[in-house]
Amino acid sequence: MSxxxxxxxxxxxxxxxxxxxxxxxxxxxxxxxxxxxxxxxYLGLGAAAVVPILFVVAVHFRHHRGEGGSDFAFASYLTxxxxxxxxxxxxxxxxxxxxxxxxxxxxxxxxxxxxxGTLKTVLTRSLERWQIFAGxxxxxxxxxxxxxxxxxxxxxxxxxxxxxxxxxQTLSGTIVSAPKGLELVYxxxxxxxxxxxxxxxxxxxxxxxxxxxxxxxxxTLMISLLFQLIGILPGLGATVPYLLSTQFNAWQGLLRxxxxxxxxxxxxWVCAMYGIPALVAAFLVFLRRxxxxx
Amino acid sequence: MTDAPPxxxxxSLGPAPVEVRGLVKRxxxxxxxxxxxxxxxxxxxxxxxxxxGAGKTTSLRMMLGLIRPTEGTVRLFGRDPLESVQxxxxxxxxxxxxxxxxxxxxxxxxxxxxxxxxxxxxERIEQALETVELSDRAKDKVGGYSxxxxxxxxxxxxxxxxxxxxxxDEPATGLDPAGxxxxxxxxxxxxxxxxxxxxxxHLLAEVEELCNxxxxxxxxxxxxxxxxxxxxxxAGATYWLTTTNDERALAVCRAQPxxxxxxxxxxxxAFTADDAAVAELSQALIEARALIQMLTPQTVTLEDxxxxxxxxxxxxxxxxxxxxxxxxxxxx
Ligand SMILES: Nc1ncnc2c1ncn2[C@@H]1O[C@H](COP(=O)(O)OP(=O)(O)O)[C@@H](O)[C@H]1O
Ligand SMILES: [Mg+2]
Numbered sequence: 001m002s003x004x005x006x007x008x009x010x011x012x013x014x015x016x017x018x019x020x021x022x023x024x025x026x027x028x029x030x031x032x033x034x035x036x037x038x039x040x041x042y043l044g045l046g047a048a049a050v051v052p053i054l055f056v057v058a059v060h061f062r063h064h065r066g067e068g069g070s071d072f073a074f075a076s077y078l079t080x081x082x083x084x085x086x087x088x089x090x091x092x093x094x095x096x097x098x099x100x101x102x103x104x105x106x107x108x109x110x111x112x113x114x115x116x117g118t119l120k121t122v123l124t125r126s127l128e129r130w131q132i133f134a135g136x137x138x139x140x141x142x143x144x145x146x147x148x149x150x151x152x153x154x155x156x157x158x159x160x161x162x163x164x165x166x167x168x169q170t171l172s173g174t175i176v177s178a179p180k181g182l183e184l185v186y187x188x189x190x191x192x193x194x195x196x197x198x199x200x201x202x203x204x205x206x207x208x209x210x211x212x213x214x215x216x217x218x219x220t221l222m223i224s225l226l227f228q229l230i231g232i233l234p235g236l237g238a239t240v241p242y243l244l245s246t247q248f249n250a251w252q253g254l255l256r257x258x259x260x261x262x263x264x265x266x267x268x269w270v271c272a273m274y275g276i277p278a279l280v281a282a283f284l285v286f287l288r289r290x291x292x293x294x
Numbered sequence: 295m296t297d298a299p300p301x302x303x304x305x306s307l308g309p310a311p312v313e314v315r316g317l318v319k320r321x322x323x324x325x326x327x328x329x330x331x332x333x334x335x336x337x338x339x340x341x342x343x344x345x346x347g348a349g350k351t352t353s354l355r356m357m358l359g360l361i362r363p364t365e366g367t368v369r370l371f372g373r374d375p376l377e378s379v380q381x382x383x384x385x386x387x388x389x390x391x392x393x394x395x396x397x398x399x400x401x402x403x404x405x406x407x408x409x410x411x412x413x414x415x416x417e418r419i420e421q422a423l424e425t426v427e428l429s430d431r432a433k434d435k436v437g438g439y440s441x442x443x444x445x446x447x448x449x450x451x452x453x454x455x456x457x458x459x460x461x462x463d464e465p466a467t468g469l470d471p472a473g474x475x476x477x478x479x480x481x482x483x484x485x486x487x488x489x490x491x492x493x494x495x496h497l498l499a500e501v502e503e504l505c506n507x508x509x510x511x512x513x514x515x516x517x518x519x520x521x522x523x524x525x526x527x528x529a530g531a532t533y534w535l536t537t538t539n540d541e542r543a544l545a546v547c548r549a550q551p552x553x554x555x556x557x558x559x560x561x562x563x564a565f566t567a568d569d570a571a572v573a574e575l576s577q578a579l580i581e582a583r584a585l586i587q588m589l590t591p592q593t594v595t596l597e598d599x600x601x602x603x604x605x606x607x608x609x610x611x612x613x614x615x616x617x618x619x620x621x622x623x624x625x626x
Binding site for chain 1: 358359361362378380382383387390392393395396397398406407409411412413451
């Protein structure tokens with residue numbers, strides 16, 4: 001007696017209703033698919049790819065005008081090996097570029113549903129709220145990972161075209177071969193993902209709470225800048241090891257010989273200290289919220 | 295009663311599609327829903343009738359698990375939508391205008407929803423698009439759809455779930471007359487195929503046309519729940535009467551049992567009565583030699599119903615009268 005329109009076509013004696021239930025992976029796949037239709041995705045990934053190229057071009061011209069900059073740690077090595085370029089990028093990108101690129105999607109991923117009024121649409125299907133939440137958060141993280149690796153890879157390629165695939169000097173003064181250097185670059189990118197993941201968590205929290213994309217993106221960037229501000233305030237020096245901004249430098253431990261894992265380990269737990277509560281808060285807010293709009 | 299579909303299906307089919315008990319939703323001081331009880335039986339086309347701001351959408355949001363009731367419970371086929379989305383397994387519908395991702399086309403939106411439904415929902419996409427006559431626009435971005443097209447896509451999205459219960463929030467509101475007619479035809483067709491439908495509306499005529507049972511809600515309270523036919527009979531229709539001798543006719547009307555609210559207006563006699571009483575009256579008028587020149591029933595409006603339900607004294611006796619709310623309303 002429950003023959004809806006849909007069953008008219010179904011074969012006679014169809015199996016009893018046992019829905020194969022969708023899950024987090026379903027949401028995740030569709031979130032990635034939806035990201036492909038959004039300008040901000042291309043804005044973020046585009047910036048991640050273009051900035052290292054611009055950087056290399058700038059270094060090229062400075063070098064040829066004989067203005068070799070010696071105002072930062074790796075400057076003198078920039079023209080000796082292309083592998084230094086991604087590392088310098090990580091150093092400067094931590095100030096606002098990578099947090100912004102990350103926040104662009106993380107801050108939007110829940111707020112956009114409020115903007116389009118689509119939460120009521122997806123929450124009345126066969127997925128629990130926690131599944132929607134997990135799929136979306138994972139998609140935001142995936143985008144950030146892709147952005148970092150695009151940026152790093154473009155930097156390696158552009159840098160090597162400019163300065164060659166040469167050996168690099170570590171922070172301890174030793175020289176490592178080019179292939180070993182490349183390995184260190186990608187390991188550094190991996191370590192860099194720890195604080196980036198925390199930015200994702202903060203972005204997701206603000207996206208859930210503010211329900212407004214612009215507010216969440218700007219807010220996430222502000223929090224990231226605030227950490228840096230605390231770091232340079234006089235008298236607050238003791239807090240520096242525990243600031244989120246400091247963890248963006250953890251990868252530098254890899255460039256010592258022997259490798260100094262201490263900053264990496266600290267980054268892991270300090271970032272967890274910020275990221276997990278933010279994520280749990282976002283989760284609870286999303287789980288309990290009234291979907292009264294749309 | 296004769297023109298209405300059969301009242302309720304037998305209760306032996308398991309838990310009722312919708313059972314709402316003591317439902318309350320407060321927004322600060324405002325009681326958007328103020329203690330709603332209602333039951334939708336299998337096979338019903340159930341109207342949830344009330345003016346704008348009565349709390350219809352808020353009630354439906356609670357039924358779909360989108361917002362948390364302040365008090366009370368919702369059961370869909372015996373399951374609580376707050377506990378698990380599995381309570382919605384046999385349920386589909388939407389509140390207010392259905393929403394989609396504007397940057398995806400119609401078919402993609404349905405594919406997403408079908409994936410989120412699981413099972414064989416995605417296999418129903420083409421048929422659902424056909425049912426709502428959107429096949430030829432399915433590859434256009436939803437951002438460019440008209441309100442009517444979105445409304446139809448909303449129905450298509452609901453059909454993917456192959457639901458036993460369809461919850462619709464003012465599905466025809468905002469559509470042009472042709473769109474309204476199509477929407478009502480579609481709902482009727484779905485109901486004829488065995489789907490239980492609960493739809494909210496602020497139009498009495500719409501509910502009258504589609505539904506067999508109705509709950510009338512005002513200021514968050516149910517003022518009537520029952521069969522439409524009973525409601526109309528009990529609320530009584532308003533008639534206008536002119537005769538060859540209105541003075542005598544007026545006296546007859548006042549004396550006649552079953553003729554209520556007798557008054558003169560615009561040079562005519564007005565009263566409310568049910569069919570049987572009107573028949574008796576015409577006989578009495580002939581005997582009193584006040585011959586009928588015109589006797590016209592006036593369409594009952596939602597306002598008339600509210601008047602009789604909330605200000606009248608015990609007029610409601612066909613359905614389950616919502617005792618206290620009515621008097622509370624009257625004293626506002
Ligand atoms: N999220 C909300 N916050 C505050 N008040 C609300 C909210 N949603 C609805 N209301 C109020 O609750 C009442 C009922 O609204 P609603 O359920 O939308 O009525 P209907 O659908 O019958 O027109 C209205 O007075 C409305 O302003
Ligand atoms: Mg409404």
